Amino acid sequence: MNRKIAAAVLLAAVAGGTAVHASAQEKVLRVVPHSNLSILDPIWTTQFMARNHGYMIYDTLFGTDEKNRVQPQMVDKWTVSPDNRLWTFTLRPGLEFHDGKPVTGEDVVASIARWGKRDAMGQKLMTFVERMDAPAPNTFRIFLREACGIMLEALGKPSSNVPFIMPKRVADTPADKQIEEYIGSGPYIFKRDEFKPGDKAVYVKNPKYEPRKEAPSGTAGGKFVYVDRVEWNLALRDAQAQVNALAKGEVDVLERPAFESYEQLKKADGVVLVNKDPLGFQYMARFNHLHPPFNNPKVRQAALAAMQQEPFLRAQVGIKEYYKACPSMFTCGTPYGSAKGSDIQSKSNMKKAQELLKASGYDGTPVVILKPTDLAAIQKLPDVAAQLLRQAGFKVDLQAMDWNTVVSRRAKKEPPAQGGWNIFLTAWLAPDVWNPLTNAAIGADGEKSWFGWPKDEAIEKLRDQFARETDEAKKKALAEAIQVRAFEIGTHAPLGEYVNPLAARKNITGWVIGSGDIYWNVKKN
Amino acid sequence: MYTFILRRLLSTIPVLLVVAVLVFLMLRLTPGDPAAILAGDAASTEQIAQIRSSLGLNRSIPVQFGIWAGNLLQGEFGRSYFYKMEVTQLIAQRIEPTLALATLTIVIAVLVSVPLGVLAAWRFGGWFDRALMGFSVLGFSVPVFVLAYLLIWIMSLKLGWFPVQGYKRLADGFWPFLHHLILPAITLSVIYIALIARVTRASVLEALGEDYIRTARAKGLPEARVLMRHALANAAVPIATVIGIGIALLIGGVVVTESVYAIPGLGRLTVDAVLARDFPTVQAVILLFSFAYVVINLLVDMSYVVFDPRIRY
Numbered sequence: 001m002n003r004k005i006a007a008a009v010l011l012a013a014v015a016g017g018t019a020v021h022a023s024a025q026e027k028v029l030r031v032v033p034h035s036n037l038s039i040l041d042p043i044w045t046t047q048f049m050a051r052n053h054g055y056m057i058y059d060t061l062f063g064t065d066e067k068n069r070v071q072p073q074m075v076d077k078w079t080v081s082p083d084n085r086l087w088t089f090t091l092r093p094g095l096e097f098h099d100g101k102p103v104t105g106e107d108v109v110a111s112i113a114r115w116g117k118r119d120a121m122g123q124k125l126m127t128f129v130e131r132m133d134a135p136a137p138n139t140f141r142i143f144l145r146e147a148c149g150i151m152l153e154a155l156g157k158p159s160s161n162v163p164f165i166m167p168k169r170v171a172d173t174p175a176d177k178q179i180e181e182y183i184g185s186g187p188y189i190f191k192r193d194e195f196k197p198g199d200k201a202v203y204v205k206n207p208k209y210e211p212r213k214e215a216p217s218g219t220a221g222g223k224f225v226y227v228d229r230v231e232w233n234l235a236l237r238d239a240q241a242q243v244n245a246l247a248k249g250e251v252d253v254l255e256r257p258a259f260e261s262y263e264q265l266k267k268a269d270g271v272v273l274v275n276k277d278p279l280g281f282q283y284m285a286r287f288n289h290l291h292p293p294f295n296n297p298k299v300r301q302a303a304l305a306a307m308q309q310e311p312f313l314r315a316q317v318g319i320k321e322y323y324k325a326c327p328s329m330f331t332c333g334t335p336y337g338s339a340k341g342s343d344i345q346s347k348s349n350m351k352k353a354q355e356l357l358k359a360s361g362y363d364g365t366p367v368v369i370l371k372p373t374d375l376a377a378i379q380k381l382p383d384v385a386a387q388l389l390r391q392a393g394f395k396v397d398l399q400a401m402d403w404n405t406v407v408s409r410r411a412k413k414e415p416p417a418q419g420g421w422n423i424f425l426t427a428w429l430a431p432d433v434w435n436p437l438t439n440a441a442i443g444a445d446g447e448k449s450w451f452g453w454p455k456d457e458a459i460e461k462l463r464d465q466f467a468r469e470t471d472e473a474k475k476k477a478l479a480e481a482i483q484v485r486a487f488e489i490g491t492h493a494p495l496g497e498y499v500n501p502l503a504a505r506k507n508i509t510g511w512v513i514g515s516g517d518i519y520w521n522v523k524k525n
Numbered sequence: 526m527y528t529f530i531l532r533r534l535l536s537t538i539p540v541l542l543v544v545a546v547l548v549f550l551m552l553r554l555t556p557g558d559p560a561a562i563l564a565g566d567a568a569s570t571e572q573i574a575q576i577r578s579s580l581g582l583n584r585s586i587p588v589q590f591g592i593w594a595g596n597l598l599q600g601e602f603g604r605s606y607f608y609k610m611e612v613t614q615l616i617a618q619r620i621e622p623t624l625a626l627a628t629l630t631i632v633i634a635v636l637v638s639v640p641l642g643v644l645a646a647w648r649f650g651g652w653f654d655r656a657l658m659g660f661s662v663l664g665f666s667v668p669v670f671v672l673a674y675l676l677i678w679i680m681s682l683k684l685g686w687f688p689v690q691g692y693k694r695l696a697d698g699f700w701p702f703l704h705h706l707i708l709p710a711i712t713l714s715v716i717y718i719a720l721i722a723r724v725t726r727a728s729v730l731e732a733l734g735e736d737y738i739r740t741a742r743a744k745g746l747p748e749a750r751v752l753m754r755h756a757l758a759n760a761a762v763p764i765a766t767v768i769g770i771g772i773a774l775l776i777g778g779v780v781v782t783e784s785v786y787a788i789p790g791l792g793r794l795t796v797d798a799v800l801a802r803d804f805p806t807v808q809a810v811i812l813l814f815s816f817a818y819v820v821i822n823l824l825v826d827m828s829y830v831v832f833d834p835r836i837r838y
């Protein structure tokens with residue numbers, strides 16, 4: 001009996017060894033993403049993980065290169081009528097979904113329609129659209145009621161919600177419901193049968209994907225795939241465990257290491273840090289314009305004056321070469337980034353903030369700041385905000401809670417004392433805030449706007465003009481005017497920019513420079 | 526005996542009912558809105574309201590409870606708000622790592638702690654007894670994550686004997702499965718070794734003071750037989766109780782260990798679901814745990830019959 005048991009154990013051990021060896025032939029890229037992947041519909045939600053999942057399996061009509069220029073991706077060529085009202089696009093030949101069916105104009109029309117119901121920039125674009133059709137399998141047309149200047153910017157936007165192209169039958173899913181089928185035409189195929197929520201997500205190379213010939217750049221160019229599989233390790237969330245795993249070679253990539261981990265990572269053998277996204281992220285503090293004290297623009301101005309960017313960046317990021325102050329609501333170094341109107345914050349000091357607060361008639365109403373305790377990327381910002389505001393003369397009530405409670409509470413319009421709020425802080429990827437239409441915090445349409453609900457007709461009029469304007473120089477001037485006004489009324493406080501370099505094993509190369517977390521062109525040597 | 530088992534199983538119904546009502550209410554009365562979380566950062570208030578409506582969360586709490594309870598009676602635990610999967614499927618994916626970790630932890634804990642406890646009782650007051658008591662205090666005091674990091678540093682990073690993290694399913698091969706579980710199981714077992722060793726020592730010490738032990742020794746039985754056949758057997762009831770509690774706690778998920786070692790178990794699923802306000806998942810997992818606790822308690826009670834023939838139900 002003992003011999004039989006021993007034989008069985010030995011056999012199992014050998015079988016185990018064999019099972020491991022068989023998959024060793026494949027090149028597997030083992031990635032630890034920055035968060036868990038829970039929602040698989042990148043049109044339904046703006047979560048970054050859903051967007052990243054989307055980039056793996058879907059393709060886009062246009063992309064944005066590392067110089068922030070929109071470039072064709074699935075589109076081969078396009079024409080615009082002389083009055084800028086009829087856009088006709090022709091798709092590249094050979095585009096195919098993972099189920100073998102060709103990508104057609106009808107699929108594109110349905111995908112744009114669904115995206116246009118969810119995405120803020122898409123919704124703006126749709127206000128210009130009269131109708132869309134697909135007169136031929138490889139062609140689609142967009143008819144506009146009037147000319148607009150955001151067509152290509154919208155279709156090529158690199159961040160949430162990205163207008164990913166799906167089969168018509170999937171894109172016909174109502175916009176308020178999630179899709180249940182994950183078929184794209186992108187460089188990887190999603191292995192639904194191997195997806196284990198909270199454990200791992202698996203993507204395999206799409207052997208039929210035809211990349212563009214150009215070199216990859218941002219979300220544009222050729223999406224060449226050099227690995228057979230990409231495995232996202234969704235279970236490894238502890239920061240120290242991530243560092244240990246990368247140092248030992250059990251994983252290949254840490255997408256966004258914690259800032260505290262960089263010292264260790266710099267010393268780890270075989271590990272390199274790669275700043276593949278030089279534009280990075282922007283921190284911001286959002287005021288609630290509905291309730292005191294920030295229903296008073298003068299009080300908002302005082303808060304803006306108090307919230308100097310350097311203390312936030314030093315506390316939260318800490319590594320000098322990874323952050324910089326940026327006196328712009330639109331990402332510095334991008335077409336609409338400028339310092340216009342920012343003096344209230346960038347050239348201010350605490351004395352001025354105190355004077356402004358005194359002059360505003362502030363009555364001592366406590367400022368409720370929401371502080372997330374479980375989101376390392378931003379959890380120090382509220383403490384800095386509280387300290388600076390107190391120094392300026394504000395009374396502050398800093399309330400700690402988990403991030404998802406912050407997310408729920410910031411959606412409430414009730415007064416702070418009844419479960420509402422006065423300030424919350426967050427971070428955005430550069431493309432999310434780099435123009436007046438993608439930047440949710442700039443919108444000032446009252447209660448229809450993003451949380452905080454500022455109301456200002458002047459800003460809305462300027463944003464509308466921006467959407468219509470086709471001349472780049474005029475768009476830039478409009479963006480500056482919008483920013484000036486936004487600082488005047490204090491829509492929010494930009495708190496500087498930072499980068500979060502990924503950490504990878506030395507044998508992982510081919511990183512594409514651009515926004516977002518992209519895994520094509522990556523080689524495992 | 527069968528009547529006893531049937532009675533105990535029937536008693537799970539009111540227990541589960543109370544648990545169901547409590548967990549349902551607590552989830553809906555505490556702060557947090559799954560619709561806002563699902564919608565993402567740039568969502569508008571209208572989009573959030575739409576999502577809330579599609580999930581049925583705009584209905585009154587009694588109506589929501591009625592719908593959920595009705596589905597439950599038909600064996601439907603619902604779908605995760607986030608993963609769009611049946612909750613039973615989610616749980617099924619996470620059960621193997623949790624059971625595997627729990628089983629290996631308890632096996633290591635029992636195999637190590639019971640002999641240690643017996644030896645300590647046998648050599649009561651000696652250096653071994655004092656050393657074990659000191660170790661057990663340490664075992665209770667050191668946080669699991671500190672011990673985990675220490676073991677990872679020594680055994681994985683320095684010696685390279687074990688992987689730093691991860692879980693391999695049994696289907697991926699027995700040795701990889703075991704290899705990935707050993708370090709987490711050792712980490713977790715320390716506190717259980719400390720606990721079970723102390724209880725074993727106390728129980729065996731009490732048994733060693735009984736007349737039948739004196740009789741056994743007087744009859745000239747070998748000391749090992751006296752300890753194992755007479756002392757330990759009679760001390761087994763409280764030891765079985767503590768082991769049963771340990772199993773129940775382990776099944777409930779040990780989220781810190783799962784987080785440090787990246788084991789996709791039920792503990793992590795529960796915490797993620799709570800943080801995400803994934804109501805169907807939290808409700809189902811809590812009900813499952815409650816049922817598991819009742820069954821484990823029943824099995825422990827039944828084991829008393831094996832250890833102590835005087836106990837009859």
